[in-house]
Amino acid sequence: MGxxxxxxxxxxxxxxxxxxxxxxxxxxxxxxxxDIVSGTVDSFGSDVIKVAATVGGMxxxxxxxxxxxxxxEIAPDAVIFSGIAGNLNTHLHINDVVLGGTLRYLDTDMRxxxxxxxxxxxxxxxxxxxxxxxxxxxxxALANAGITHITGIIASGNYFxxxxxxxxxxxxxxxxxxxxxxxxxxAQVAARNNVPALVIRALSDNADTDYEVxxxxxxSEYADTAARLAVDIVKRL
Numbered sequence: 001m002g003x004x005x006x007x008x009x010x011x012x013x014x015x016x017x018x019x020x021x022x023x024x025x026x027x028x029x030x031x032x033x034x035d036i037v038s039g040t041v042d043s044f045g046s047d048v049i050k051v052a053a054t055v056g057g058m059x060x061x062x063x064x065x066x067x068x069x070x071x072x073e074i075a076p077d078a079v080i081f082s083g084i085a086g087n088l089n090t091h092l093h094i095n096d097v098v099l100g101g102t103l104r105y106l107d108t109d110m111r112x113x114x115x116x117x118x119x120x121x122x123x124x125x126x127x128x129x130x131x132x133x134x135x136x137x138x139x140x141a142l143a144n145a146g147i148t149h150i151t152g153i154i155a156s157g158n159y160f161x162x163x164x165x166x167x168x169x170x171x172x173x174x175x176x177x178x179x180x181x182x183x184x185x186x187a188q189v190a191a192r193n194n195v196p197a198l199v200i201r202a203l204s205d206n207a208d209t210d211y212e213v214x215x216x217x218x219x220s221e222y223a224d225t226a227a228r229l230a231v232d233i234v235k236r237l
Contacts, residue, residue, distance in 0.1 A: 006234050007076040008053040009066050010227075011182050014220045015083040018227035019053045032069045044235050051234060052076070056182070060105075060158050063182035067189040078134060078237070079197045081186045082230040084222045085154065085178040086161055086207030088171055093203070095222055097149040097229065099138050100199030103128045103184040104174045106157025118191050128187035131196035134233070138198060141232040147225065152177035154199060156184035160211040167207050179207055198233070202226040 010016040016037070020026070023039025030036075036054045043049050052074045056066030067079055085098065092098070104127045105113070114124030135151055142149040155176035161167060170179050183199040190197035202225040 004047070005050040005052070005074055005076045006237065007067075007070040007074060007079045008051060008230055008234075009056045009063070009070065009079065009081050009186065010053075010083050010223070011056060011058045011063070012083065012219070012223065013055055014223040015227060016053050016055045017220075018224050019051070019082065019230060022231045023051055023053070031073060032065070034066060034069065036070070036073070038074075041231065041234050043237060049234055049237060050074075059181050060156060060185040063185040064189050067186045068193075071189070071193050071195055076195060078131070079186060079190045079195055080134070080230050080233065081183055081197070081199045082226040083180065083182070083201060084204035084219055084226065085180040085201035086205055087177075087203040088167060088179055088207060089150070089152065089177040092148070092150065092177065094205065095225055096203050097142060097147055097225065098154060098178040098201045098203065099135055099142075099149060099151045100130045100154040100183050100187070100201065101135060101151040102153045103130070103187045103199060104153060104155050104176065105184050106155050106170060106173065106179075107159070116192065128184055128191055130187065130198045134196055134198035137233050137236045138200065138229065141229055141236060145229070145232070147229070150177060154183045154201060155179045156181060161207045162210050164208070170207075178203060200226045200229055202229075
């Protein structure tokens with residue numbers, strides 16, 4: 001793909017910590033309330049790939065703002081979002097992975113929002129997509145690691161899905177395999193800028209845990225699954 005620079009975003013500290021540790025020649029830049037960790041990764045070929053990783057925070061606005069800032073600052077050849085999600089697919093289990101082949105908003109009227117690039121007023125988009133080549137590379141990396149995974153549908157919204165009623169509603173509205181709070185916004189901003197994007201989600205629960213309980217969980221194992229995959233993908237580019 002000829003990529004030289006990749007931006008990687010996570011919503012939580014745990015989602016970015018392992019990525020930062022995997023970089024060499026590390027520098028830190030403070031910008032827009034972010035700590036951007038920049039460094040290099042040796043690819044499986046002969047290239048050295050520059051990586052800028054940061055914790056963008058939870059929610060659609062944080063994800064969109066972080067994606068645009070990184071695109072403006074480092075002009076990446078690709079944007080990868082790496083993190084955890086709630087599982088909605090009964091055939092998947094905790095720590096399996098969903099790649100965001102399709103990303104759909106939970107709480108957005110796409111007749112309005114979808115008019116902007118890559119859609120038009122006459123043909124608004126209804127959903128966003130990860131880049132086909134990045135999905136192919138991610139699939140190779142996951143298969144090599146022996147991790148159960150699918151390329152599926154991820155739903156993104158500004159609320160925490162934690163009850164059977166909410167789960168049923170999300171599945172009915174979007175047909176999603178996983179639910180989270182950032183992916184669609186990352187994919188939308190990347191599309192506006194003509195930058196390939198990939199959303200990776202390791203499943204941390206079955207979207208059945210109240211947030212006040214969930215925030216006490218140690219999610220590092222699941223976050224590290226997605227982070228290791230993100231680094232492996234970069235090495236394959």
